[in-house]
Structures are given as C-alpha cells and as structure tokens.
Amino acid sequence: IILLLSAFETLGFQPSELMGIFAEKVMEDPEFLNLKNLLIVLRVYSRLNYIPRNQKHLFFETLHNCLNKYLPQISNTDLLKAVYSLCILGYLPHRALDELLQKDSRGELLSDDLYKEQKEMMLCHVKACMELDSPSFTKPAFVPTxxxxxxxxxxxxxxxxxxxxxxxxxxxxxxxxxxxxxxxxxxxxxxxxxxxxxxxxxxxxxxxxxxxxxxxxxxxxxxxxxxxxxxxxxxxxxxxxxxxxxxxxxxxxxxxxxxxxxxxxxxxxxxxxxxxxxxxxxxxxxxxxxx
Missing domain, CATH: 3.40.1350 (Trna Endonuclease; Chain: A, domain 1)
Structure with missing residues (x-):
C-alpha cells in the first residue's frame, strides 16, 4: 500500500479514502513503520495535503513520535525532508526541529552536493513555518514588500x-x-x-x-x-x-x-x-x- 501511495503522489492524485484508511492503520499500529516507510508517508501526505478528518492531532503526534524514535540514526538529508514535510502540513515537530537547527548551526546540513539549492529552499520554508505557524505569531501591522x-x-x-x-x-x-x-x-x-x-x-x-x-x-x-x-x-x-x-x-x-x-x-x-x-x-x- 505504501508503494501504491507513492505512485499516486507521483501522479499528484489524492486517493482520499485509501489515505484515510492507511492513516487509521498508522495511528493504531505505528510500529510497522520503518524509517524508509515513514519518510514516504510524510512525503505523500504533505505533498497531497491530506490530514485525516477529526484526528489531526493524533495523526501528527503519531508521526512525530515515530520520527523521534529514528532521530539517533536518521541522516541529515532525511531529517530535513521529514521536518519539511510536517511543516508543510502546519505541524512543528519541536524535538526534530531542534536537532535540525543544531545541525544547521554547525554547518552540517548544506553540503556542496547536487541538491544544495533544493535543501536551502526546504530549510528556508522550515524557518518560515517556525515563525508563521507558531501559536505566538500575530498578524503584523505592516508587511514590507x-x-x-x-x-x-x-x-x-x-x-x-x-x-x-x-x-x-x-x-x-x-x-x-x-x-x-x-x-x-x-x-x-x-x-x-x-x-x-x-x-x-x-x-x-x-x-x-x-x-x-x-x-x-x-x-x-x-x-x-x-x-x-x-x-x-x-x-x-x-x-x-x-x-x-x-x-x-x-x-x-x-x-x-x-x-x-x-x-x-x-x-x-x-x-x-x-x-x-x-x-x-x-x-x-x-x-x-x-x-
């Protein structure tokens, strides 16, 4: 089913019923998600902009807990992708964010590889989400343009x-x-x-x-x-x-x-x-x- 969801994501097609059923399974038994599958789920649900009805908080918490479990072994690039996916959906995974920002401050995130520009863009969006999606953010009186x-x-x-x-x-x-x-x-x-x-x-x-x-x-x-x-x-x-x-x-x-x-x-x-x-x-x- 994860491969099927990944194929739908490539097409940009949101099979909402299937995604709802699979989200239920994830919330009931998250242990079956290994790191590779977790990253696919995060990518698919964020790109297709899907959150299960009436279970938003539980769904996010479940994915966040899964991600926390893999923090000791996750690569820098995968950590960035995972945090970026959750941020797109409007959820700030604080522990993973802290880890990401520490790596960024140590200059470990943006290596000179083929994907440097893409990583910079993702990090830029993550930092925007940290400010704009924070509960403490208030609408500014003036927006510089x-x-x-x-x-x-x-x-x-x-x-x-x-x-x-x-x-x-x-x-x-x-x-x-x-x-x-x-x-x-x-x-x-x-x-x-x-x-x-x-x-x-x-x-x-x-x-x-x-x-x-x-x-x-x-x-x-x-x-x-x-x-x-x-x-x-x-x-x-x-x-x-x-x-x-x-x-x-x-x-x-x-x-x-x-x-x-x-x-x-x-x-x-x-x-x-x-x-x-x-x-x-x-x-x-x-x-x-x-x-």
Missing amino acids: EDFSLLVSLNLRKAREALVELLGDENMFRQNVQLPYNYHIDFEIRMDSDRKKVLPIDAADDNADSSVQRLAFLFIPLSAFCLGTRHPQGKLAMKKRHLNKLGYHVILVLNKKFQEMTNEDAVEFLKGKIYSENAFPFSEVTVQDSN
Whole structure:
C-alpha cells in the first residue's frame, strides 16, 4: 500500500479514502513503520495535503513520535525532508526541529552536493513555518514588500489588462510583489474594511490603518492542485496559509481557465472575486482535512 501511495503522489492524485484508511492503520499500529516507510508517508501526505478528518492531532503526534524514535540514526538529508514535510502540513515537530537547527548551526546540513539549492529552499520554508505557524505569531501591522519587476510575464498580461479596465488605473493595484519569507504574489489589491472600495496603492501605503483589506491574487497552474480537483497540493496550501497569516485574503485563480475567458468575461470574473465579501473568507482553512 505504501508503494501504491507513492505512485499516486507521483501522479499528484489524492486517493482520499485509501489515505484515510492507511492513516487509521498508522495511528493504531505505528510500529510497522520503518524509517524508509515513514519518510514516504510524510512525503505523500504533505505533498497531497491530506490530514485525516477529526484526528489531526493524533495523526501528527503519531508521526512525530515515530520520527523521534529514528532521530539517533536518521541522516541529515532525511531529517530535513521529514521536518519539511510536517511543516508543510502546519505541524512543528519541536524535538526534530531542534536537532535540525543544531545541525544547521554547525554547518552540517548544506553540503556542496547536487541538491544544495533544493535543501536551502526546504530549510528556508522550515524557518518560515517556525515563525508563521507558531501559536505566538500575530498578524503584523505592516508587511514590507517590494515590486519585483515592472515587467509582467506573458502569462499574466491578460489579468493585468483586465484589472486596468476594471479599476481604471494601474495605480489601483500592484503586480509581481515580493514579500518576506521569499513569498511572491502576482497582484495585490487593497480595499476598505467593507470590501466595497478599492484604494489607490499610494494612499493605502500612507494609511497604516489595520482595517485596510489586502487581496493577493495568485494565478496557479493546474499542477499545483491534486489531480482532477481544486484541492491545493501541500506547497500551495502552505503558501496560502502563510499569506493569510501575513494579513492577505488569498484568491486562487486557475490560470488555464482564466486564459480561455474572453476579455469581457475576464473582467467580470475579477470583479466578482474582488467585490465579493464572502468569496474567500479570511479564516479559510488551507491545509484541509479529508473531504
């Protein structure tokens, strides 16, 4: 069954019923998980963004205890992968994290191998999770941002033109915005507290009023969702969760569908997303229990 789950993960397909049954087995009898299988389970469940319904805490604790058992023998790379997988799901495995950070401070994690860049990216995400997913984290009053580039990719040109037509001016939104924690959003729009009026970016910058609503538009490829669904895979779910923590209402747009719209439909679509108060409630959960 573990090989089967691994194959589904490669396809990006979430077999929720099978994953639920297997999660039950893990919680009932975790002893059967050797280190190799534990790493596969962590990778599969995090990438496919699956947590068993109503048993989130028990599931995480079971996996965490299994991981702790293998800490004396786990390699540095596997430790990083395991912690990264749990962090993607929004769980901080404190003992394993401590071990990981000690190894990082001693310079033992990022050896000069083929995967150094990938490891750096994973470690960066782990550190972001430590801050943003900590119970003590509070929404910042101000988030430092910078416009990455005035050039808009061909992929986003249609969205930019639709926003200009809808809002009347380029100064009513920002594009290609770089945020802390190495996050990036395609377009940012700021609105009044009632989500009735779009504010010029300059005016919103001058106004430190916490009632200003920030909308983050992400134009997403199909591959970021589980196959055949709108269920975000792990990395997208984590990004969405973290943008929420930074004070953004996140609006996911399936880019392929958007590109197929007529210009008129594209404008109407964005209008609906921007002015619909209930379209994306701020408290929306991004790492989803099984559904």
